[in-house]
Amino acid sequence: MTEKTTAPAPRRRFLKKAAVSAGAAGALAAPMVSRAQTTSLRFQSTWPSKDIFHEYAQDFAKKVNDMAGGRLKIEVLPAGAVVPAFQLLEAVAKGTLDGGHGVVAYHYGKNSALALWGSGPGFGMDANMLLAWHNYGGGKALLEEIYKSINIDVVSYLYGPMPTQPFGWFKKPVANASDLKGVKFRTVGLAVDMYTDMGAAVNPLPGGEIVPALDRGLIDGAEFNNASSDRVLGFPDVAKNCMLQSFHQCNEQFEVLFNRGKYNALPQELKSIIDYAVQAASADMSWKAVHRNSQDYQELKKAGVKFYKTPDSILRAQLASWDKIVAKKGEENPLFKRVIDSQRAFAERAGAWHSDYTVDYRMAYNHYFARGGKKA
Numbered sequence: 001m002t003e004k005t006t007a008p009a010p011r012r013r014f015l016k017k018a019a020v021s022a023g024a025a026g027a028l029a030a031p032m033v034s035r036a037q038t039t040s041l042r043f044q045s046t047w048p049s050k051d052i053f054h055e056y057a058q059d060f061a062k063k064v065n066d067m068a069g070g071r072l073k074i075e076v077l078p079a080g081a082v083v084p085a086f087q088l089l090e091a092v093a094k095g096t097l098d099g100g101h102g103v104v105a106y107h108y109g110k111n112s113a114l115a116l117w118g119s120g121p122g123f124g125m126d127a128n129m130l131l132a133w134h135n136y137g138g139g140k141a142l143l144e145e146i147y148k149s150i151n152i153d154v155v156s157y158l159y160g161p162m163p164t165q166p167f168g169w170f171k172k173p174v175a176n177a178s179d180l181k182g183v184k185f186r187t188v189g190l191a192v193d194m195y196t197d198m199g200a201a202v203n204p205l206p207g208g209e210i211v212p213a214l215d216r217g218l219i220d221g222a223e224f225n226n227a228s229s230d231r232v233l234g235f236p237d238v239a240k241n242c243m244l245q246s247f248h249q250c251n252e253q254f255e256v257l258f259n260r261g262k263y264n265a266l267p268q269e270l271k272s273i274i275d276y277a278v279q280a281a282s283a284d285m286s287w288k289a290v291h292r293n294s295q296d297y298q299e300l301k302k303a304g305v306k307f308y309k310t311p312d313s314i315l316r317a318q319l320a321s322w323d324k325i326v327a328k329k330g331e332e333n334p335l336f337k338r339v340i341d342s343q344r345a346f347a348e349r350a351g352a353w354h355s356d357y358t359v360d361y362r363m364a365y366n367h368y369f370a371r372g373g374k375k376a
Helices: 009-029 052-068 085-094 112-116 127-136 139-149 191-197 207-215 227-233 260-264 268-302 312-332 334-357 361-369
Strands: 039-045 072-077 099-102 154-159 168-170 184-186 241-244 254-259 306-309
Touching (some): 052 099, 052 254, 052 268, 085 099, 085 154, 112 334, 127 139, 127 334, 139 154, 139 334, 154 268, 191 312, 254 260, 254 268
Parallel strands (some): 039 072, 241 306
Antiparallel strands (some): 099 254
């Protein structure tokens, strides 16, 4: 007779628990795939696909998409894919697009106050300081009020402090303000009013149309934004003189727009992801701009472009023109005056702090790199 061998009861219970535990561990080890439906949003930028600005728009979308873990996906199309660049705001408000990437100054024609997010000297604030005013000094509420006044229902995020923009590209250097008289020139926002007051004949073309217009002689000079954009858009192919430093747009930033209905339909956690993606993209854009703009500045020099500092006499003429524009627009538009008064109050405090605390970086740069005084 063969004896049947069985495990003692305690051992059987131990093996059973171990098997159950192993199964549970295996279940936990399996990838946790979200079963939530993906929300897809179609965006358009106001930039040509080859421009670094379109790259910035894609950088923002990637941050949102990565953090959303498949629950939200933003696709960014280049300028003109659905609507012309200057029609972005209406397209987003109406739902033709779910969102977009551009600048507030492009909406200047709808209310002159919108150009104050980037145009003019900003009472001495740079782009990051103007973003500080927007987020902590009352600018955001004012922008929302302006959009409401023109029946535009969108969710707007501002981010990405742009470096000071050049005075412009010209066939020959500009020596004084009188050289601008009669010059056919491209700019946007309240810079249109500034250059017009200084005697230029201004045409506010979208970014992708500037170089072809210069090439065909439709305009004599133009400004766009930065060394990277200017280089890839082909400015050095049609002009060889670039005047650096200007007050016409020395504190501009980007705008991310969402259709209000599409945004409101998102759960709170996805809205929070968008909010933090804006902040992350703002920092990343400013770092990338330092890296890429400085590289392309050197490449433009190699391509034979001559860079000149804009004479102080022209900068002072800009400020004088700006003062006249602000006084006139403030009388015509109460919202314009409220934005200006808000910026002025913030700038007076923040500018004093910034000026008093900030060291002269040029002194240190010259100490190490100035010609004839380079240190080992």
